[in-house]
Amino acid sequence: MESKNNNTSRRSFLTGPAAAGAAFTIMRPELVKGWAPAKLKVGLVGCGGRGSQAVLDALKGDSAVELVAMGDAFEDKLEKSLKDLRTRAEAMGAGDRIRVEPDKRFVGFDAFKKVLKSDIDVVFLATPPGWRPIHFEAAIEANKHVFCEKPFGVDGTGIRRFMAAAQKSVEKKLTVVSGAQRRSDPYYLENVDALKNGKLGDIVGLYAYWVGTPVIQQRNGRDAKWGDMEWQLRNWYSNLWICGDQIVEQHLHNIDVCNWVMGTHPISVVATGGAAWRPKDEIHGTIFDHISADYEYPNGVRMSSYCRQFPNGLYGQVNEVVAGAKGRIELTQPRGGVGYYLEHTKLYKSIRGDGPYINESLEVAASTLTCIMGRESAYSGQKITWDMILNSKQDLMPKEDQWKYDGKPEIPDFPVPGKYKFI
Incomplete structure (x- = not known):
């Protein structure tokens, strides 16, 4: 990712002790042509408004995508999302592509693991971003293609974890498209x-x-x-x-x-x-x-x-x-611009080999x-x-x-420059 106006050599992505022995650079993989099923089965992790909208954008972005599994920390969020998706997909003429059977609806902090074990080709990661490095790492280990909502983490430790998995996703030639939809507009x-x-x-x-x-x-x-x-x-x-x-x-x-x-x-x-x-x-x-x-x-x-x-x-x-x-x-x-569904079009073209191989994980x-x-x-x-x-x-x-509903995560003090310590 060298700027055409910049003669400064970029350092590798991770250096020093944080690299854990690996150096990461932003890569632009070659065109990869591979086999993929005519229909692609999607699993959704995180059933809030952003995840639900991503499913609708996917239905619009590709005519052969179907939702077959869903996971969320809360049952009420999952059931509301599924009900809304069925209604809105039906209005789009795509109601038959919301195919989430009762045994493919997973609730709890380990729901992401159960979605990944389902018969899916692609996973949508749309929980709040603090969870993203953990879920992304598990998705790549499970050899799933990923639509990954932004951002990719909330701290340096999480981003290093994400980067390590991102490098593996490139090596495995898994497609990763981000929710930074301007890149698809x-x-x-x-x-x-x-x-x-x-x-x-x-x-x-x-x-x-x-x-x-x-x-x-x-x-x-x-x-x-x-x-x-x-x-x-x-x-x-x-x-x-x-x-x-x-x-x-x-x-x-x-x-x-x-x-x-x-x-x-x-x-x-x-x-x-x-x-x-x-x-x-x-x-x-x-x-x-x-x-x-x-x-x-x-x-x-x-x-x-x-x-x-x-x-x-x-x-x-x-x-x-x-x-x-x-x-x-x-x-x-513009709000609701074409990038929201074209990011899904390019995702599935990459998976099927109908377009260039895409992996936005390291850049985002x-x-x-x-x-x-x-x-x-x-x-x-x-x-x-x-x-x-x-x-x-x-x-x-x-x-x-x-990771339990009555857990007690620490609530930090309000950040005050001079008192707040960079770690």
């Missing part, structure tokens, strides 16, 4: 290609924006029946260990575009942020509601990144701006780590380098003995 594909080929001359600056409104799942508070783990899972966007904060969970889309344009990831960042309106309570958690970050790429080009979640009715902006020596361009994807993992780097700089008040975040010892995921 013809508008973005055309413009990023033009930028890489000098449309605006040398890139001199980039600007990434996600200025939007809050995501809060449980505005009415906690049900008395829910234990700590269940409460945090049902209110996941407000919990750092499973969400990663807005810059990771949501703003990744824009930062990923900037990395895509540059053909590499930044080498350092200085960021700031806080909570201007977000209350300090268990509904809203301990994440920030705004972060501004100044990233630097290996060739000295800088990216200004700004994400913000303020209440409805205020100014909004979600796009990227690329400045070149010959001008500038604003890149904007790099963008995820770029976002985590920005968050850690804002939380700590430090300049964070790529090597620092790549070797970070931070591990936010609760241990397996906490």
Whole structure:
């Protein structure tokens, strides 16, 4: 992933002790033509709104895809998703492709393992992102092709785990398509290609924006029946260990575009942020509601990144701006654009060998780590380098003995620069 405007040699993806003896570089595998069944069977892990919509996008993106297995931590979420999917698929004329029998509906923290043991060709990983490295690793070990929602993790430890599995997925020639749907949108594909080929001359600056409104799942508070783990899972966007904060969970889309344009990831960042309106309570958690970050790429080009979640009715902006020596361009994807289903079209073409082999795992993992780097700089008040975040010892995921509904995952203090410690 070398920038055409950058003569700096990229270091391998993982270096030093964190590499555990392996060096990872972003690879662009050759075209692979292989056999795949005419119909592809899909298993869904994570039956919230994002996972359910991915199934509908898949039905639209390929006429020979069928859903045969589902898994979620909560039975009510799974059953609601299945009911809605049947109704909406029927309206699309695809009702016969939702074929999830009772014995293929799995509930609990080990539901992902049971989905992977089902007779499926492709697994959709759409749980909250804290679980992504664990689920992705298991999917690759099970030799499944993957549609992997973004982001790919929430801390350096998780991303290293994801990268190790990503490298195996490339070696096994498994197809991996990410939920970073701008990479599948013809508008973005055309413009990023033009930028890489000098449309605006040398890139001199980039600007990434996600200025939007809050995501809060449980505005009415906690049900008395829910234990700590269940409460945090049902209110996941407000919990750092499973969400990663807005810059990771949501703003990744824009930062990923900037990395895509540059053909590499930044080498350092200085960021700031806080909570201007977000209350300090268990509904809203301990994440920030705004972060501004100044990233630097290996060739000295800088990216200004700004994400913000303020209440409805205020100014909004979600796009990227690329400045070149010959001008500038604003890149904007409309909500519900064609990339949402074309990412599935290319996924199945890759699996069947009807199109180029696609594996986006390492590139989007790099963008995820770029976002985590920005968050850690804002939380700590430090300049964070790529090597620092790549070797970070931070591990936010609760241990397996906490994987139960009445488990008690640690709730961190609100991050205060100068007090918060980068690990």
